[in-house]
Amino acid sequence: MIPSDPEVVVIGAGCAGIAAARALRAAGRSCVVLEGSGRVGGRAWTESASLGAPFDHGATWLHQADENLLTPHAGPACDHDALRERHLWLGTRFATPEELDDHARAADAFDAAVDAPREGPDVSVAAVAPRGSRWSASIAHWLGNQINAAPLEEISLEDFLKTDLGGPNLLPEQGVGAIVARLAEGLPIRLGARVDRLRWDGVEVVAEGVFGAVRARSAIVSVSTGVLASGGIRFTPDLPPEVMEAVHGLPMGLLTKLGFRLPEPERFPVAPFHSVRQVPSAAAPHPFGWIVRPFGRDHLFGFVGGERAWDLSREGPAALEDAARRDLRDIFGDAPLGPAVLTRWGADPLFLGAYTHARPGHHASRAVLARPLGGGRLVLAGEATHSRFAGTVAGAWLSGEAASRLAR
Numbered sequence: 149m150i151p152s153d154p155e156v157v158v159i160g161a162g163c164a165g166i167a168a169a170r171a172l173r174a175a176g177r178s179c180v181v182l183e184g185s186g187r188v189g190g191r192a193w194t195e196s197a198s199l200g201a202p203f204d205h206g207a208t209w210l211h212q213a214d215e216n217l218l219t220p221h222a223g224p225a226c227d228h229d230a231l232r233e234r235h236l237w238l239g240t241r242f243a244t245p246e247e248l249d250d251h252a253r254a255a256d257a258f259d260a261a262v263d264a265p266r267e268g269p270d271v272s273v274a275a276v277a278p279r280g281s282r283w284s285a286s287i288a289h290w291l292g293n294q295i296n297a298a299p300l301e302e303i304s305l306e307d308f309l310k311t312d313l314g315g316p317n318l319l320p321e322q323g324v325g326a327i328v329a330r331l332a333e334g335l336p337i338r339l340g341a342r343v344d345r346l347r348w349d350g351v352e353v354v355a356e357g358v359f360g361a362v363r364a365r366s367a368i369v370s371v372s373t374g375v376l377a378s379g380g381i382r383f384t385p386d387l388p389p390e391v392m393e394a395v396h397g398l399p400m401g402l403l404t405k406l407g408f409r410l411p412e413p414e415r416f417p418v419a420p421f422h423s424v425r426q427v428p429s430a431a432a433p434h435p436f437g438w439i440v441r442p443f444g445r446d447h448l449f450g451f452v453g454g455e456r457a458w459d460l461s462r463e464g465p466a467a468l469e470d471a472a473r474r475d476l477r478d479i480f481g482d483a484p485l486g487p488a489v490l491t492r493w494g495a496d497p498l499f500l501g502a503y504t505h506a507r508p509g510h511h512a513s514r515a516v517l518a519r520p521l522g523g524g525r526l527v528l529a530g531e532a533t534h535s536r537f538a539g540t541v542a543g544a545w546l547s548g549e550a551a552s553r554l555a556r
């Protein structure tokens with residue numbers, strides 16, 4: 149039942165919006181969630197038609213699973229790190245165990261360098277990352293573009309350390325998006341209700357769009373910083389300058405995920421759950437990363453992040469698919485690939501990226517975004533606003549719960 153005069157209007161039915169609506173309901177407060185797309189979950193979305201098995205277009209793992217609020221809802225899941233071996237393609241062959249050990253030592257040296265105590269202003273991660281080893285480019289590409297969805301040159305060291313994640317990395321069998329969608333069941337969510345304008349200048353707030361107008365005592369806005377920066381919602385009055393500065397200090401990186409069916413899985417001689425990636429080279433400076441046959445299913449999925457992902461997003465789906473097929477051909481030769489499933493987080497106006505990083509010098513911006521405005525009449529939520537678990541479903545969820553307590 150969707151109330152006609154809710155206490156709180158929540159904009160966006162991703163993890164943060166769903167968590168906020170559940171917390172409001174638990175506190176006995178009425179709300180309406182306005183969601184611009186035709187489905188719930190936002191950047192957590194599982195779909196099974198394309199690959200014939202659950203495929204998460206966005207969030208894939210429950211990171212730091214011991215502390216993750218979604219873990220108790222995960223159902224059957226595996227600790228991916230316990231099953232995953234990593235294979236590094238060196239252009240003509242896979243790395244030997246000795247080379248993998250050497251790579252792991254270089255990764256430890258990276259951790260030690262970024263963790264070393266330092267004073268002075270916030271700098272980029274790249275400014276302190278060790279250089280000159282055989283594996284420097286591989287580690288920088290992996291930790292920058294592929295994990296944080298942006299190059300290390302563009303990432304604040306302080307924020308990188310504050311939001312650093314550990315395991316266990318849980319891979320749920322049903323998909324992360326399916327877990328989130330189940331948690332949204334029974335909530336007062338209006339789909340296809342894209343908000344164009346939010347008035348918060350009066351005693352009430354008014355959310356407006358083609359669906360009409362919804363009035364409430366307060367609003368929780370959980371859209372991405374990509375949407376906020378692009379003016380996807382017009383605010384009356386404008387968001388304060390320090391809030392907009394924080395939005396611009398927390399840009400969306402891009403991680404583009406895609407998958408392929410494998411008509412002849414035996415032609416991919418890598419065990420289920422294992423990961424494969426090329427080391428960057430002149431011929432392949434920004435390679436993809438792949439997970440082969442999760443749960444023994446006949447597909448693989450992969451990611452490309454950072455600048456290359458933005459370039460491919462601008463070039464369009466055919467360019468993305470072609471680049472992915474070439475990356476796999478470099479490693480697996482002419483092993484046949486079936487139809488692809490592609491994602492478009494960078495181009496979709498409801499997201500405009502995958503998740504945020506802080507620009508160097510902007511590590512405090514997440515706390516600025518999380519502060520209630522207008523005495524709690526307007527509260528921002530979403531992964532960008534969480535200082536510890538930013539960029540994750542857990543951070544988004546916690547931010548939604550916090551916003552429900554701050555909304556007046």
Ligand SMILES: Cc1cc2nc3c(=O)[nH]c(=O)nc-3n(C[C@H](O)[C@H](O)[C@H](O)COP(=O)(O)OP(=O)(O)OC[C@H]3O[C@@H](n4cnc5c(N)ncnc54)[C@H](O)[C@@H]3O)c2cc1C
Binds near residue numbers: 341370502532
């Ligand atoms: C490829 C990829 C891989 C990822 N991998 C992981 C992972 O493995 N583990 C992990 O924890 N996290 C991962 N993430 C990040 C995680 O998905 C996000 O941090 C989290 O889902 C964000 O939730 P949110 O509620 O903050 O925002 P969103 O999910 O973006 O929710 C905002 C909602 O607002 C809606 N909206 C936008 N504009 C409007 C408007 N004007 N009016 C109404 N509604 C609007 C959107 O449609 C959306 O549903 C990944 C993300 C991507 C894209």
